[in-house]
Amino acid sequence: MKFAFEQACVDQGFFYLVNHGVDEELVKEVFEQSTKFFSLPIEGKMKLGKTNHRGYTELYAEKLDTSSLSTKGDSKESFYIGPLADNLNQWPLEEDLPSWRSTMETYHKKLLTTSAHRTLFYWSVVTKLLSLIALSLKQEEDFFEKVGALNEPLAFIRLLHYPGMLELFGDLDSSYEETYGASAHSDYGTVTLLVTDGVPGLQICREKSVKPQVWEDVPSLSGAFIVNIGDMMERWTNCLFRSTLHRVLQPRQDRYSVAFLTNPSKDCIVECLESCCSESCPPRFPPIKSSEYLEERIRLANDF
C-alpha cells in the first residue's frame, strides 16, 4: 500500500483516495449549497466579491495559466473560503442561504482539523495524507507538524462552477470563443483534494516540457477524492514528487466541482528535504516562506 502511494506521488502526482471517512452526505450537501450560491443573481454574488482572497470571483476574472498570452480569463466562477479562525471569510446572509456557512465550515474542519482530544482522537484526511507523504520521504510521520506546516494551514475551499457552452454562447456559432474552464496550471500548495459532479473536463499533462503536450482525461470516481501534489510539496521534495500540470476543458453542460487547496502555515519555510538532495542532486529551489510564495502566485493569476 505504502509503495503504491509513493509511486503515485512520484509518477503522476495524482491519485484517487477512497475510504477517507468523509461522509458522502456532507459532500452532497456542499454541492447543493454551492449550486444555490452560483444560482443567485450576479448582483447578489458581486456583493461578496473577493477580498483577502476570500469570496466570489466572477467569470473570466482569473486565469490560472500565467504563461498564456490570452487576455481572456478562465470561463469559471468561484468562491473561496479560507482559514476559519481569522474571520476574513465572507458569507452569504443566513436568511438568503440558510445553513450555507455551517455546511462549509463543517466541510473545512472535517478535511483539515485533527482533534487531539483524549476521548475524541481523530486524524483529519489532510493530516493523514501528510503523514503518509512524510513516511514515504523517510521522515517521521509528524514531520509536517514539526516544521510548522500544520499550525494554522492556509487551507481554502474553492467552490467552482463552469457554465456549459450552451449557457455561455447560446447557439454556439455566433459568439463562440475558445477558453478553458480552468487553464493549464499546477496547484500552489501541499496537497489538493478535489470532488467533481461527474461531468468530464479535467485533464492532466504528465510531461509538460514534451511538445506537443499530451493531455489525458481524469474521470471522476464516485465517492473518491482526486488528490494531487502541489508546487510547495514539489519544492520540499526537490521534484521527486510531482506537481502535475492540469486543466479543465470548457464543458458542454454545467459542471460543478469543489477543490480543497492546502498550503503550509504562513510562516512555514519550505526548503528541500535532506533525503531529497545530495552532492550530485543539489536543491533546485531556494527556501521560501509559504505566505510569500502563495501571495505571489495568487497575484499572477489575477493580474493579467
Ligand SMILES: O=C(O)CCC(=O)C(=O)O
Ligand atoms: O474543477 C476541477 O476539476 C479542477 C479544479 C482545479 O484544478 C483547481 O481548482 O485548482
Ligand SMILES: [Fe+2]
Ligand atoms: Fe488545480
